[in-house]
Amino acid sequence: MSSRADPRTTQLLEAPCRTVMRGSTSPMEDAAAERRKATFDSEELAAFLAEGKDNLLRREELVKLLSSQPWGDKTHRYFLTREQEYVCGLEAMVGMWKIMREQRMSMEDGIAMRSLAYFPGGLELHIGMFIPTILSQGTPEQQAKWMPLSNRLQVIGTYAQTELGHGTFVRGLQTVAVYDESARQFVVHSPCLESTKWWPGGLGKTATHVVLMARLFVKGRDYGPHAFVVQIRDLDTHLPLPGVTVGDIGPKMGYNSVDNGFLSFDHVRVPREAMLMRFAQVTEEGRYVPPPPDNQKASYATMVYVRATIVRDSGDFLSRAVTIATRYTAVRRQTASKLGEPEVQVLDYDNVQQTLLPLMARAFSFVFMGRSMMHMYNSFDAARARNDFVALPELHALSSGLKALCTDVTAAGIETCRRQCGGHGYLLASGLPTLFNSYVQNCTWEGDNSVMYLQTARYLIKSAMAAQAGKPLTGSAQYLSAASQQAGARCGVSSPADWCSPAHQLAALTRVAAQLVAQAAQVLARAGGGRLSFDGEAWNSSTVDLIRAARAHASLYLHQNFVDCVEAAAEQRELGDTTAAVLRQLVQLHGVSLLMEVAGDLQEGGYCTGRQAGMLREQQRALVYALRPNALALVDAFAYPDYQLNSALGRKDGNVYQALLDSARINPLNATPEGPAYKPVLQALLNPEVRSRM
Numbered sequence: 068m069s070s071r072a073d074p075r076t077t078q079l080l081e082a083p084c085r086t087v088m089r090g091s092t093s094p095m096e097d098a099a100a101e102r103r104k105a106t107f108d109s110e111e112l113a114a115f116l117a118e119g120k121d122n123l124l125r126r127e128e129l130v131k132l133l134s135s136q137p138w139g140d141k142t143h144r145y146f147l148t149r150e151q152e153y154v155c156g157l158e159a160m161v162g163m164w165k166i167m168r169e170q171r172m173s174m175e176d177g178i179a180m181r182s183l184a185y186f187p188g189g190l191e192l193h194i195g196m197f198i199p200t201i202l203s204q205g206t207p208e209q210q211a212k213w214m215p216l217s218n219r220l221q222v223i224g225t226y227a228q229t230e231l232g233h234g235t236f237v238r239g240l241q242t243v244a245v246y247d248e249s250a251r252q253f254v255v256h257s258p259c260l261e262s263t264k265w266w267p268g269g270l271g272k273t274a275t276h277v278v279l280m281a282r283l284f285v286k287g288r289d290y291g292p293h294a295f296v297v298q299i300r301d302l303d304t305h306l307p308l309p310g311v312t313v314g315d316i317g318p319k320m321g322y323n324s325v326d327n328g329f330l331s332f333d334h335v336r337v338p339r340e341a342m343l344m345r346f347a348q349v350t351e352e353g354r355y356v357p358p359p360p361d362n363q364k365a366s367y368a369t370m371v372y373v374r375a376t377i378v379r380d381s382g383d384f385l386s387r388a389v390t391i392a393t394r395y396t397a398v399r400r401q402t403a404s405k406l407g408e409p410e411v412q413v414l415d416y417d418n419v420q421q422t423l424l425p426l427m428a429r430a431f432s433f434v435f436m437g438r439s440m441m442h443m444y445n446s447f448d449a450a451r452a453r454n455d456f457v458a459l460p461e462l463h464a465l466s467s468g469l470k471a472l473c474t475d476v477t478a479a480g481i482e483t484c485r486r487q488c489g490g491h492g493y494l495l496a497s498g499l500p501t502l503f504n505s506y507v508q509n510c511t512w513e514g515d516n517s518v519m520y521l522q523t524a525r526y527l528i529k530s531a532m533a534a535q536a537g538k539p540l541t542g543s544a545q546y547l548s549a550a551s552q553q554a555g556a557r558c559g560v561s562s563p564a565d566w567c568s569p570a571h572q573l574a575a576l577t578r579v580a581a582q583l584v585a586q587a588a589q590v591l592a593r594a595g596g597g598r599l600s601f602d603g604e605a606w607n608s609s610t611v612d613l614i615r616a617a618r619a620h621a622s623l624y625l626h627q628n629f630v631d632c633v634e635a636a637a638e639q640r641e642l643g644d645t646t647a648a649v650l651r652q653l654v655q656l657h658g659v660s661l662l663m664e665v666a667g668d669l670q671e672g673g674y675c676t677g678r679q680a681g682m683l684r685e686q687q688r689a690l691v692y693a694l695r696p697n698a699l700a701l702v703d704a705f706a707y708p709d710y711q712l713n714s715a716l717g718r719k720d721g722n723v724y725q726a727l728l729d730s731a732r733i734n735p736l737n738a739t740p741e742g743p744a745y746k747p748v749l750q751a752l753l754n755p756e757v758r759s760r761m
């Protein structure tokens with residue numbers, strides 16, 4: 068600026084500039100100073116969370132690989148139009164797919180690349196649902212036909228279940244597949260507007276085939292929804308086949324690189340082999356062979372798997388948001404008590420740190436929960452291979468409730484992180500709006516969260532009934548066995564620090580869960596005239612209490628898992644003493660924050676007094692203060708490369724203002740100095756003739 072100024076102007080500015088620069092600090096120095104405050108080795112924790120240093124190194128190699136690809140360059144990601152997003156997202160997915168095949172990479176590498184590039188595309192459902200459904204529900208012949216084509220991307224599929232009129236209530240789907248035994252074909256048809264398929268990812272403009280969920284009719288009888296592989300586009304021209312109407316449903320709140328679509332059929336004939344017949348079958352002559360009971364178990368197992376991955380991903384998303392917000396608020400300074408003095412780091416404001424650090428504790432607990440959930444699923448999968456399904460009901464109930472809890476908290480948590488970043492958090496360049504908009508759908512898909520909680524609630528009420536009948540309980544609901552004997556127990560906390568003890572925390576969380584399950588059962592029984600029914604009016608009018616009970620149960624499980632994982636790692640010396648000590652503080656903060664949410668219930672049930680509940684707030688503050696010096700080192704341990712976060716505010720070096728300006732400079736709106744509206748709109752207004760007439 069000063070280079071173009073004459074000496075007199077430079078001199079005039081000298082003193083005022085010195086005055087306003089007094090008290091200025093460097094965000095990069097702030098970031099470095101924050102890291103020096105840490106009391107533990109962040110790299111040690113990073114290696115532990117990544118399950119080995121090698122994985123961290125591999126992550127760096129993959130970042131290099133991805134950022135060197137034309138489709139992997141994220142510089143312009145926030146400036147793409149909808150159409151560009153769609154094309155580039157698909158290009159990125161196909162690019163990764165090719166690299167994986169060419170370099171014979173492991174599935175872990177594939178998962179890591181998708182997370183690093185984070186550019187969902189039209190292949191999401193091909194990978195996530197089309198292939199898995201063929202593998203789980205197709206006969207060996209069907210798998211032999213579809214898998215090679217799918218793996219070479221010579222066909223691209225999606226999963227078409229939801230319709231305009233029906234989502235949650237799958238039995239109510241209205242697309243039909245009617246068997247014509249004379250032609251040995253099914254006729255697929257959409258009989259009404261509401262039966263139009265709506266939402267499937269990749270359906271709009273990418274998919275050539277769908278796994279179609281349609282109501283099967285054989286000889287006039289309705290056998291309910293079954294899965295069919297149906298071709299919808301010509302493989303040479305990519306045009307919709309005769310009788311098929313298909314397109315994109317339009318811009319969404321986020322996730323716009325994916326072409327979610329609509330689809331309807333007008334009397335479309337498909338061969339008998341289109342039906343996936345590993346379980347249920349329709350013979351050539353038109354006899355329906357029902358699935359063995361294992362079919363239902365197999366489809367539950369698939370749901371459990373998908374929900375387990377959603378739980379795992381919640382830790383990933385929340386920790387990304389917390390990383391961005393913590394790094395930024397540590398270098399953002401706002402307000403000095405005296406002009407000219409250094410301003411306060413935003414993270415030092417009580418309201419900011421008491422918001423962010425409990426969320427950080429949640430992010431850690433979700434990371435541990437995700438790991439445990441995947442271990443649980445894998446051991447169930449091994450048992451399933453021996454035809455042992457004993458663990459399934461418990462796993463189904465747990466994965467449903469945890470899917471709901473973790474996605475609820477993560478979606479709200481990302482938005483909370485954005486708000487802690489003030490105005491700059493509202494910019495796409497901060498990374499937070501895109502993270503929120505593309506994440507929040509997790510609360511809806513794979514089962515709306517309320518419906519998920521209700522599945523857990525059903526299991527809890529059944530467990531409570533079994534306990535009342537004197538039957539032994541196992542698994543996560545075991546505490547319900549002792550609930551009635553412990554109804555008179557009282558909280559033993561006598562000082563705020565007592566609330567840090569895992570025993571006190573778990574006792575209180577157990578008590579709340581048991582109390583809310585008992586309350587929900589009472590409400591349900593009252594609504595059912597003394598009977599506990601699991602559907603109909605009584606159930607529907609009790610859902611608020613049932614959801615509260617399920618959430619309390621999931622919270623208890625989550626916290627117990629966090630305690631167990633940290634203690635096991637400390638005991639097995641996977642973590643050094645200082646790192647274990649910091650993680651224990653996070654566990655304590657997690658427990659205290661969860662209990663603050665149910666402080667009213669604890670008092671209502673007579674478990675603790677108002678004074679004891681008030682101590683939770685005091686202890687939360689003490690724990691946040693204790694953790695504050697480690698805030699940056701803790702988020703560094705999530706080890707997100709800058710490439711992955713793609714956030715001007717979440718940069719590791721703290722150079723946030725430069726990053727914001729750099730991002731504005733490449734904005735296409737700034738491509739010409741006068742701007743794109745000058746000629747069509749502004750010029751006529753601003754030209755001298757018009758100005759003189761105004």
Ligand SMILES: Cc1cc2nc3c(=O)[nH]c(=O)nc-3n(C[C@H](O)[C@H](O)[C@H](O)COP(=O)(O)OP(=O)(O)OC[C@H]3O[C@@H](n4cnc5c(N)ncnc54)[C@H](O)[C@@H]3O)c2cc1C
Pocket residue numbers: 192226227228229233234235236265266267268322327508511512513514515516517518521610
């Ligand atoms: C981004 C995105 C991608 C998707 N991708 C796919 C896809 O690839 N393939 C596909 O087939 N579908 C897909 N879906 C659809 C998704 O699976 C459904 O939206 C979801 O299952 C919820 O169903 P719904 O929309 O019918 O909600 P509704 O059932 O209409 O729910 C509306 C409200 O009613 C409540 N409610 C409904 N039933 C009950 C009940 N029994 N008890 C209590 N409360 C109830 C819900 O909690 C919710 O609050 C996608 C959706 C989104 C948002």
